[in-house]
Amino acid sequence: MNWPFPPDETPDHVVEHETATWGPLAEAARELVDLCVMSDVDPEEVAAATADVEAAVARLRKVRRTQTLGQEHLPAGRRRPWGNPVIGLRNPIAPPLQVHSVPEGRSESDFHCGPAYEGPPGLVHGGVVALILDQVLGHAVGAKGRPGMTGTLTIVYRQGTPLGDLRVEAWVEREDGIKTWAKAQVIGPDGVTAEAEGVFILPRAIREQLA
Numbered sequence: 001m002n003w004p005f006p007p008d009e010t011p012d013h014v015v016e017h018e019t020a021t022w023g024p025l026a027e028a029a030r031e032l033v034d035l036c037v038m039s040d041v042d043p044e045e046v047a048a049a050t051a052d053v054e055a056a057v058a059r060l061r062k063v064r065r066t067q068t069l070g071q072e073h074l075p076a077g078r079r080r081p082w083g084n085p086v087i088g089l090r091n092p093i094a095p096p097l098q099v100h101s102v103p104e105g106r107s108e109s110d111f112h113c114g115p116a117y118e119g120p121p122g123l124v125h126g127g128v129v130a131l132i133l134d135q136v137l138g139h140a141v142g143a144k145g146r147p148g149m150t151g152t153l154t155i156v157y158r159q160g161t162p163l164g165d166l167r168v169e170a171w172v173e174r175e176d177g178i179k180t181w182a183k184a185q186v187i188g189p190d191g192v193t194a195e196a197e198g199v200f201i202l203p204r205a206i207r208e209q210l211a
């Protein structure tokens with residue numbers, strides 16, 4: 001679903017090369033984030049690791065992009081949201097989720113939330129739950145060909161969401177003009193942990209562009 005953006009002309013082999021270049025860095029950084037929270041090595045090891053990380057940071061900051069990834073990739077059309085904090089290939093903050101969608105307006109993902117996402121002890125932070133729900137709701141409305149910005153997002157937390165393997169499902173519920181309502185739920189080992197409803201709105205600027 002490229003609308004309202006034109007197709008991205010970047011050749012596949014370039015995308016594959018960039019994927020192979022940046023993906024492993026983010027994967028390593030994800031493990032680093034996990035170990036910043038979970039490692040229990042002695043202080044000398046922590047100091048040595050800090051120096052190693054600082055050396056890697058010094059390499060990477062030699063060249064810094066002038067535009068964020070969304071600004072570069074979204075207008076180009078191809079779905080490469082590599083900086084996205086939920087699904088982004090290049091973003092270590094992202095678990096990341098692999099979201100599967102169908103044009104009927106349904107999206108789902110089986111994913112893992114590790115200790116870096118902890119809020120209450122042993123449980124996923126409620127803001128992280130909201131982040132994931134918002135994202136997957138966005139996929140459902142996008143898949144139905146009705147992309148929009150989240151106008152209102154309502155969440156009911158039914159029970160704590162345990163850290164570990166989880167599932168999220170979203171589906172389009174109703175459409176009316178520029179507005180689309182969708183629902184979603186996060187499912188843990190003991191059933192539904194959180195439910196969401198979102199209203200997605202095609203923004204005025206895009207409406208005027210399309211008019």
Ligand SMILES: CCCCC/C=C\C/C=C\C/C=C\C/C=C\CCCC(=O)SCCNC(=O)CCNC(=O)[C@H](O)C(C)(C)COP(=O)(O)OP(=O)(O)OC[C@H]1O[C@@H](n2cnc3c(N)ncnc32)[C@H](O)[C@@H]1OP(=O)(O)O
Pocket residue numbers: 001134135136137138139141142143147148149150151152179199201202203204205206
């Ligand atoms: C950029 C849009 C397209 C982008 C999609 C691109 C690709 C999609 C493809 C796939 C999707 C994949 C992934 C999606 C990724 C992530 C999902 C996460 C989504 C987000 O993380 S997104 C960030 C958080 N989100 C915001 O940052 C929104 C800030 N805000 C605004 O951008 C405006 O505020 C907006 C657009 C909401 C409305 O602006 P507007 O000017 O178009 O509205 P306007 O006044 O014309 O009202 C028109 C009708 O909407 C009603 N209405 C107005 N505001 C409402 C509200 N808040 N709630 C409920 N209803 C509302 C009015 O009551 C009226 O209704 P009525 O016609 O019935 O009277």
